[in-house]
Amino acid sequence: MELNKENVKKIMGMIAFAIILYFVLQNIVFLVSVIGNLLGILSPFLFGAGLAFVWNIPMKFFERKLFKPQKLKNGKIRESKLKRPISMILAMVLIVLIIAFVIKLVIPQLISVIVMFVSEVPDLLYDVKDWAIEMTKQYPDISNQISTIEIDWNKVTNEAINLVTNVTKGLVTSSIEFVVSLVGGIFDAIVAFVFAIYILTSKEKLAKQVKKIIKAYLPEKKAEYLLDIGKLSKNTFSNFITGQCTEAVVIGVLCFLGMLILRLPFAATISVLVGVTALIPIVGAFIGIIIGAILILSIAPIKSVIFIVFLVILQQVESNAIYPKVMGDSVGLPGMWVLVAVVVGGSLGGMLGLLLGLPMASVLYSILRSDVNQRLKEKGA
Numbered sequence: 001m002e003l004n005k006e007n008v009k010k011i012m013g014m015i016a017f018a019i020i021l022y023f024v025l026q027n028i029v030f031l032v033s034v035i036g037n038l039l040g041i042l043s044p045f046l047f048g049a050g051l052a053f054v055w056n057i058p059m060k061f062f063e064r065k066l067f068k069p070q071k072l073k074n075g076k077i078r079e080s081k082l083k084r085p086i087s088m089i090l091a092m093v094l095i096v097l098i099i100a101f102v103i104k105l106v107i108p109q110l111i112s113v114i115v116m117f118v119s120e121v122p123d124l125l126y127d128v129k130d131w132a133i134e135m136t137k138q139y140p141d142i143s144n145q146i147s148t149i150e151i152d153w154n155k156v157t158n159e160a161i162n163l164v165t166n167v168t169k170g171l172v173t174s175s176i177e178f179v180v181s182l183v184g185g186i187f188d189a190i191v192a193f194v195f196a197i198y199i200l201t202s203k204e205k206l207a208k209q210v211k212k213i214i215k216a217y218l219p220e221k222k223a224e225y226l227l228d229i230g231k232l233s234k235n236t237f238s239n240f241i242t243g244q245c246t247e248a249v250v251i252g253v254l255c256f257l258g259m260l261i262l263r264l265p266f267a268a269t270i271s272v273l274v275g276v277t278a279l280i281p282i283v284g285a286f287i288g289i290i291i292g293a294i295l296i297l298s299i300a301p302i303k304s305v306i307f308i309v310f311l312v313i314l315q316q317v318e319s320n321a322i323y324p325k326v327m328g329d330s331v332g333l334p335g336m337w338v339l340v341a342v343v344v345g346g347s348l349g350g351m352l353g354l355l356l357g358l359p360m361a362s363v364l365y366s367i368l369r370s371d372v373n374q375r376l377k378e379k380g381a
Contacts, residue, residue, distance in 0.1 A: 044188040048195030055196060056203070057238055058091035066090075088200055106273050233363050240359040248278045251318050255288075258314060264307050266295045274311070278318075286315065337361060 024031060039046070067083035199206065210230075215223045252275025259267035274288035289311045296304040345357015 044191040045195050047188070048192035049199060051192055052196035052199040052203075053237065054241060055088070055091055055095070056200060057241055058094055059087045059200065062087035062090045084201060088197070102272055102276055105269050106276075229363070229367065232366055233359075236362045236366070237359045240362070244279055247318075247322070248275045250322060251275055251278045251314070254314060254318075255311065258310055259307070262303075262306060262310060264296060264303055264310075265299055266292070270295060270307075289315070337365060 063083055067080050067087065069079045211227060214226055218226065252271045255274045256267055256271035259271065264270075270288065270292040273291055277287040289308060292311065293304045293308050296307050341358045341361030345361070
């Protein structure tokens with residue numbers, strides 16, 4: 001191989017890559033710890049960026065529908081100064097109202113069921129007591145065995161005192177840790193919320209600054225390619241969130257109609273719950289099955305079985321027919337690959353993989369499709 005300038009650069013690059021790879025492999029535990037600590041420090045800002053991304057979707061809708069730009073006589077376009085703050089407030093109010101509606105509809109029903117179960121515990125204990133008495137009458141040997149049992153009450157008392165002491169210490173320690181974590185969580189939430197507001201109020205300026213940095217430090221073609229990927233990713237994740245909300249509404253409405261037809265109780269409450277849990281791709285509806293079955297079980301055990309069968313069938317139809325169609329159209333990914341992306345993402349990354357696997361797969365699919373078409377075009381195929 002000729003040692004020209006280009007080949008020397010390639011060799012030096014390979015040597016540098018090998019050295020970096022060796023260093024990473026030798027210090028993998030330390031690097032993982034450092035990355036974990038760094039993510040912990042940056043978590044409020046990452047959460048704030050995510051909140052801003054979701055918040056921006058309804059905010060853009062209000063900006064587009066309520067504040068149309070005015071074209072002046074000199075050809076310039078004027079936009080209302082109140083466009084951004086009013087749209088931001090309306091979007092936040094909409095999100096809060098949806099959350100409050102779900103909580104108002106679901107939580108009271110759950111509390112009433114729990115209270116009912118607790119109120120039935122004494123009757124259950126009396127039934128157990130009567131059963132035990134009846135058993136001792138029918139089987140005298142059991143009564144004789146019980147009477148021969150000797151209990152060292154001093155030992156029991158000491159064990160009880162030690163247990164209470166240990167539990168008390170544990171409660172004190174847990175309470176302190178809970179208070180510290182609660183205060184830290186509230187502080188992080190406030191930082192994330194304020195950071196999200198900063199992002200939304202100056203998102204155009206931030207976008208220009210990011211573009212300037214990319215174009216300043218990268219060659220022109222690579223900079224344009226990276227900006228195209230960024231734009232594609234933003235659109236894909238926005239469409240994913242919109243499609244996921246559409247899917248949640250569809251499954252909630254279908255559940256409500258099915259429960260009305262089958263004359264199942266708590267139709268509205270359970271349908272809203274199923275719709276909300278359906279925001280978790282593929283597996284979310286099963287969470288609704290469990291909670292819904294518990295609610296119906298409290299008043300009609302047989303109907304809870306009917307509900308489980310109905311929702312399992314509905315969830316299968318949704319996950320294999322409706323979900324791939326809706327989400328495939330939203331993110332531009334064929335239905336078959338929607339299922340693959342969700343299953344693989346969930347296997348590799350758990351709940352986070354379920355949420356991010358589909359939009360990430362869509363971005364990779366679009367990049368690969370564009371690259372394949374470009375290469376075929378260059379080859380004249």
